[in-house]
Amino acid sequence: MSDLSWVHEPNPTWDADKRRVVGSAPAGVFDLAYEDGAAIPGDWWACTSAGAVVGYGWLDATWGGDAEILLAVDAAARARGVGSFILERLEDEAAKRGLNYVYNTVRATHPDRDDLHDWLAVRGYRGGTGDTTLRKRVGAGSSRAVRVAPAATGGGTPYDPAGEGELAPGHEESGGYVDVDDHRY
């Protein structure tokens, strides 16, 4: 397909198109269960052809620095380059966000896990011997050009100026100095 478009969803919700596309995958491929209209986590993009959604890509940055990428292609649009298109766009999006790696976990319940593994491998994804998680370096060079945030509950021991005067560590030989949950510093 050469007429594919890539459309970001700023506030993604579960809708009929997602139900159709994601739902067209065989059982065991995805573990997504949302009510219609429910807000869904992550960054989502629709892949469209002639105005119709033929696939989705989404990105879950669990930690800053790498992100899980997932993609779904409508069963009726498979084997036409939609998956490759989505994968490349997701890698670009991750790189734009300064992420160093993307990864995909091939679920043990995926009915075509060997094929999926090979499909990812030829696109530069590498993993360990078991290859359950395959990772790829994206982008290069993440250097940046480089209201007070709200105080939440907890957050360690509040600073107490009256407690000053004994700043140095060194009482580890007799215990003390460290409370694992309430570091003084």
Add this chain to the structure above:
Amino acid sequence: MTTTDDRTGAAPKPTGPVSKIDYSERIPNNVGLAEDRRLQRALEGWQPKFIDWWKTLGPALPTKDVYLRTAIAVGRDGWAHFAHVPMEEYRWGIFLAEQNPDRVVGFGKHKGEPAWQEVPGEHRADLMRLIVIQGDTEPASVEQQRVLGNTAPSLYDLRNLFQVNVEEGRHLWAMVYLLHAYFGREGREEAEQLLKRNSGDLDAPRILGAFNEETTDWLQFFMFTYFTDRDGKYQLGTLKESAFDPLARTCEFMLKEEAHHMFVGTTGVQRTVERTAELIKQHGTDDIWQFGGIPLSLIQKYLNFQFSVSMDLFGSEQSTNAGNYYSSGLKGRWQETRRKDDHVLLDDTRTMRHVEDGEIREKTVPTLSALNLDLRDEYVADCSNGVRRWNQALEDAGLEERLYLPHEGFNRRVGVYAQHHVSPQGEVLDDAAWDAQVEQWLPSPEDRAAVAELMVPHYGLGEFAGWITPPQTGINDQPVEFDYVHLAEEGVA
């Protein structure tokens, strides 16, 4: 062919309180390594690679020995001793906090079940991934700080840098032990990769963004240990709650050591601010470059930078994976056991901010989907404690200027603010407004060069650079002017 044995490895079986560490072994440990020859051989095979990495990418400044803290036990009583040690002979080892045989899972769908002593097959990939991510950060900071010793403001600070470095190395050991002991061949392969990725390497960088930023000078080092190591503290705090007991016990002991890193950051920035305040007071201007100090406005820029890149380490505010890790019992919340809720969170909601139509608005989301944000909120509250401490120094000096944490959306590359420009005060800006002001908020190359000019080594006993005040007391009740580091060149220190 991969066998079950290859995939699961041979897990050691800790037997009750083992707080004393066996230092007669080649690899000091309190996990009964001598009783598991296969695992012991595997780790002894990894040890020379670690030493090679340390020699190649560890501290560059040649030293004879350093006054270091070494863990000798993991119990609540004394757990470390101090002595001058050649760094290459530091006893990096494997230490787990004592086992509580009655420990149960504290959250998620397995809440109330006995903690796991083995890795459940269905969580194997996720657990290994969490351990690899944590493990990747430990050697990264050592690599980032490799050349800092060449410009140390004092022997006291040099010693603190090296203490942080050797303990980050030990934390790498802690994660490698888990990979070897519980994840078979895949774990061993991941352990190899932890030494092959390098900070800032274009082809194989460290996984997390902030661990690829160059540590250019000591002010950034102090900011790094304050803000970025603090992210590590909070991540360890969530893994300390894990249902996988060996991971929980490992992280609990790592947190003890991590406190020193927080100390280095907090007091390092504070001493810099104190000296800056003295010079501003003395000369009546913030432009104190000519007097050998770092202007407060520049300290704020460094703070803005390190805080914002560290905020990115928490990932997207909403994450399906983070929710799944929680529900599965792999990763809890900060101070999970102290939370006053059901520790399952299926029906809970919370608010979060996001940018919509050029404004920062609030929306309600399921708590389970926003656990990265929950952790980040705790982190931000902790960060503000240090800022209050530093501002106390300014107040004590009679100055009206204050440092502050920038808005959570400032300079973000990950999460809901990633595609937007937000000022430190929380104003959403267009590209032109951002470009026009960004140099007021973030350190420019010229700013960093100016700081670098002040970074001249001071290796004399009791000697301190002019941009930082001496500490109030030394380490382990030693005097401030103690010979904390003996450099390799005779007569230098």
